[in-house]
Amino acid sequence: GESVGLHLPTLSVQEGDNSIINCAYSNSASDYFIWYKQESGKGPQFIIDIRSNMDKRQGQRVTVLLNKTVKHLSLQIAATQPGDSAVYFCAEKRRSGGSYIPTFGRGTSLIVHP
Amino acid sequence: GAGVSQSPSNKVTEKGKDVELRCDPISGHTALYWYRQRLGQGLEFLIYFQGNSAPDKSGLPSDRFSAERTGESVSTLTIQRTQQEDSAVYLCASSLALGAANTGELFFGEGSRLTVL
Numbered sequence: 001g002e003s004v005g006l007h008l009p010t011l012s013v014q015e016g017d018n019s020i021i022n023c024a025y026s027n028s029a030s031d032y033f034i035w036y037k038q039e040s041g042k043g044p045q046f047i048i049d050i051r052s053n054m055d056k057r058q059g060q061r062v063t064v065l066l067n068k069t070v071k072h073l074s075l076q077i078a079a080t081q082p083g084d085s086a087v088y089f090c091a092e093k094r095r096s097g098g099s100y101i102p103t104f105g106r107g108t109s110l111i112v113h114p
Numbered sequence: 115g116a117g118v119s120q121s122p123s124n125k126v127t128e129k130g131k132d133v134e135l136r137c138d139p140i141s142g143h144t145a146l147y148w149y150r151q152r153l154g155q156g157l158e159f160l161i162y163f164q165g166n167s168a169p170d171k172s173g174l175p176s177d178r179f180s181a182e183r184t185g186e187s188v189s190t191l192t193i194q195r196t197q198q199e200d201s202a203v204y205l206c207a208s209s210l211a212l213g214a215a216n217t218g219e220l221f222f223g224e225g226s227r228l229t230v231l
Contacts (some may be wrong), residue, residue, distance in 0.1 A: 034219065043118070043222030044157070044206055089156060101147070101170065102220060104157040 012111045019080045021108045023090035026065040032093040033102060034102060035075045039086045047075070047088075077110075085112045115221050117142060120206050120223035135191045139208030143152055146189050147220065148181055149205045150196045157205065163189060196230045203227045 013019050025033070031052040036044035048067040050057045050064045050073075057064050073090050087107040094103040127133050135209040139146050149157040153178045159173035163183040174180070178196075183189040192202055204227075207220035 036220075038169075041224070043224050044220075045210070045222070046219035049219065101159055101162055101173075103159060104149070106156040 009106070010109045010111065012113065013080050014078045015080060015082060015112055016113050017080055019077040019084070019110060019112075021075045021077075021088050021090075021110065023075075023105055025071050025073060025090075025092050027092060027094065028068075028071060030092040030094065033064070033073050034091045035062075035073075035095075036089045036091060036104075037084075038089065038107070044089060080110075080112050082112045082114055085092065085110055116166055118206055118208050118221050118223035120204075120226050122226055123224065123225045124229075126229045126231065129198060130195055131197055132192065132194045133228060135193075135204050135206075135228070137189045137191070137206030137208075139187070139189070139206070140203045142186075143208035143210060143221070144186050145209045145218075146183055147209075148189070148191050149206045149207065150175075151203045151205055151225070153202070160191070160204075180208060193228075196228075198230050201228055 011019060011021060034049040035047040037047050038044040048057060048059045048062050050066050052068060055066055061078045065074045075088060076087050077084055087109050089104045089107045091102045091104045093100050118140055118175045121136045125133055146163040148160040150160055151157050160175055161181045162170040165186065178194045181189060181191045191204060203225040205222055205225045207222045209220045
């Protein structure tokens, strides 16, 4: 069936390092992907999104890469800071009947050590 | 505030009781979503409301779960005869309409943590 999943459930990095969080998706028809950050006890917050007609999109300290050939999505965080510690989810826009539902993967826990 | 508001933030109930969870979306957001998040897991879609269209209930896990929304305002998620496996954080999100051509971020509330004893 269709799914959005993550390769690594936990990623530990040192402060100042770059972080890469990966995500695999199986629905080749998906045309929009989003990354969310969820801090402990809070709801997910939007980080960055990308349409399927793009390979790369950059934000402030974050970059999302999309490889449609292998159906792979990654989130790169530059100069990771302790405040980046959170669970990161990728999501795809999935068609459900006449509507579009963001479908989330399991998430990757990013731990940043000072 | 201008964000999505959920209540209660925490709810402890006994098995077999009914619970109601409330969501106040951001004003002007026509789309409203409910998700369930079990401990250490991802977000499981439950139900989606878009304007006056029929809701997409494809994610509701059983007929014990139901939700209502009045127009483009408050939504209530009801769980009848709660079971221990219903224990989770229930997240509500709102957005502008998410259609075929447009995209848009979801704005989440902080969730309602439900514990069924």
